[in-house]
Amino acid sequence: MGSALFTACDSDDDNKSTQSNYDRYQQAVNQTVNAQKKSDKVILLVAFGSTWEQAYDTFDKVVDDYKAQFGGWDVYLSFSSAICINNARAGENVEPKDYYDPEHWLTAIGLAGYKQVVVQSLQVIPGEEYRRVRDSYVKDFMNNRNGDFTDAYMKSLDRQVVVGTPLMAEESDAKTLATTLNNEADVKAAVAQGIVAFMGHGNPEGYDYYGGNVRYLQLEEYLREINPNFYVGTVDMDETYAEDVLNHIAGGTFDYQIGDVTKTISYPENASKKAQLFVLMSIAGDHAHNDMADDEDDESWFSMFNAAGIETAAYETNYTEACWKKYKSGEEYIPGLAERSAVRKLWMNHTREAIAKLGTDDALSTPTTAAE
Template identity: 45%
Template structure:
């Protein structure tokens, strides 16, 4: 069996205090130097286990220990679902990579960018490669995944370390879509969420907090999936609502307006993260409790958590938890299975790309 040693040396930039998930203040962004094999000797190459198929899972990333556990559980689920493949896992966010390595929340983990794992997979010459996005909607972050895979397929990823063109010409590259890729999947997810939370919906509002994209970054017009999911859930109960932290017109105050328009002005509101994992957004923007998460002078401020916002507007906020943490979607086996099914049914990269960009030649 051919053995390829792992050489993983990454130059960490200065860490800032901003959250891993996102931050619009450029001064708070962690800056990562350009990597090349020449000056960093970075290669994420793993000895093949005798299999000719590889699955690369691409998450945005996180620094929370409960999120690491969700990633581990997801990788194990994929290994069980794809016994004929080697399964790899990576983060697309440089900031999350840096801060996970630094142990921002106590546990240190080393994750790497897709380009290094893709180069490793190519160097090991797997015959078939599945790249699975663990995003919820096909928005900005998924567009970045698509760009990464296209660059790999075009042999343009790592400077001065090009892969074998003959290999790349023959390798099968499949692209797995995000959770809510089309309207049929919206309906499927709505049914599964109702199966999980119908008892809560019988007692009060069940509000899901997704991420969403700012208007300028709404790739593939994916924000509509949140509206569609709310509509699909309300077929089961008027008590289901779906909002975001970053989609204009669908913030927590917009959710409350829609609730009041249906005469829901008080009562319990159960809060759940509509994100792959429960990271900074779930712990802070959604579930943050106490004075640090409420500014009465700016009640709709994005710094005010959903928990405090609804508590201060006549509702009783409840954040269901498991092992003292809210859950992300990857921790719900029936929802996670949809991602697995996407991988099993993943189109070849060229077909998937042209279905998203029909004008492309």
Template identity: 30%
Template sequence: MKKFKHLWLAGLLLAATVGFTSCDDDDDNATSTNPAEEFVTKNKKHDTAILLCTFGSTFKESIKTYDQTLADFETAFPDADIYLAFTSYTCVNRVFAETGIERYQPDLWLKAIGKAGYKKVAVQSLHIIPGEEYLNLMNKTVKKDFMIEQYPNVQVTKGTCLVYDEDDVQAVSAALYDHYKSNLADKKHLLLLMGHGNPDKNYNANSKYAEVEEAMQALSPNKNIFVGTVDYGDMLFWPLDKDEKPLPAPNAESVYSKLTKYCEDNNLQPSDITISLAPFMSIAGDHAHNDLWGIEDGDDFSEATPGADACWRLKLLKMGFKIATDESHNGDVDKCTINGLGDYASIRKVWVDHLKAIYNNADEWQTGEDYQ
């Protein structure tokens, strides 16, 4: 249920104005002139550049999160110039109309960085799991296009996404649990996290959600923490068949099944339980506002059955659960209190530490010539 309804017309107008297209073939999306070049030329102070790469968002709420992330990396790496890229071409096309800030995709930043004469480039992923976006960034945009084909003499190192290995699972789980643990001491309070996920089951990256859920439940005596996704079949609220129609009975990994089993195991009714909703995503963007909270859906949950095309909040209300509102959209940007993962200093530190672990190790830097 990817809405973007209020941005659609603005997005089309901006795309027509600046010449970007939506997210189709990578190589076809670059314009004949590179808008990132002027910014890089004006801001180059060092011989090393760090390119932070996130999926992106058009929501104004994301600005503070990105600013905090940039500030953390600037503090940790004072000897480098730091830039922020959006891997989503759709977000690049639409973000200026909504926020007034120009964002560029990684290929444009990398071309501008190479042209500016940087000797070293560190590419740090701000993605959550090592899924499709992450792999395309590292294997095609960075390795094939930039390192091998365009600037084979520039030294490059690549920092992994947030939840890449078991240490990351434990660190992220501990940070989130610490934030919610006072509520989770009561078995009548649940935490429900919404991840994005890859629709293709062949991506092993989807298993990271289950690993985080398991790690967080190990920390919680009541095991009252669950993770679902908005785009990975087995972990949807109510899984769909190949024609995207609700299945007659969801599997055990679905959000509906997990919540139902929790009620049964603890002899509780949904009306006994309050649920905190939060995105397991870097920022509070489109999915957090629309698929999770349903800011355009109102409060009528009469038709929001678990298998319906409705936001998670309304589906939960239809099932009889109560929803905690201390972290919610609350009506406008200034009142929004939804936390994305990038809003936690302890979680941003995981990304920073990924790059710190390789930054000063000469063996972690490669050139395109190393692949030839």
């Protein structure tokens, strides 16, 4: 009995500590919003997160670009990954830095009385993370889950909240991204010399959220219409790992079953013995530097391509866009998608599409005004 009582007390202490941290984080976000609020309109950018300095700089660049392009809107950034938030706070890889989840930001946004709210996903595909943002964080906010807001305020938000979609929300977005990537000077130079392989993230095996995984196949299809030296794979999606991309390079016919989509794709043999690897994620973080580019890891894309006899450059050496940090030039620099101004514009187009829905039936309704 004594042992059980001791365990219960420990549990209570843990709960109190967790709640204390939650409240402390909420106060910090509230203070930030109160200090920076200049408008009644707000864009909340939602990224998965990272613990790499280069990624932090990329996110800063995205925020600055949004502020410059969306005058009259306040702009904030959130991380949806608790692991990234905790590791960033603990100072993994770099100096400690505080990031907060969308729930804290949306609570602060509501308490500050914003009248129009755009939540913009910085995900690449409409997958697991996007679903969590749209169907958990935003839905809870619109349902006033914690009772933080008055009924009058919730009524004022009716059809004044929208969610901006990921980079490749639709198949047409995959085609647009293919054209955009091919027009990048460094990508165009690399694909003219040999194989170019893009490494995306992917969704867990067995799940295809909103047709998210199929976007990688569609992107590859549109890229290969431009140049057959293009290939696309992922680190978290069955049948498109590095070894599968190498099989595609070797040539053959492959069948794919992704959600409700069945695709049969034939690849001719590619005799090129040179390749450049690019990351197909918003930032270049752990996956880019380790899963893709680590020359000391036998299972990295870099090592597997070289083991297959393909001389592989896992680092960018001819990235021409102006960099805002000196360490971001020359070798051992990997540009994430969001570092490319042309790709940032595609995300911003989705934000503009979302803003156009405000005040219409395509925006979100609140339970206080929804039809019974």
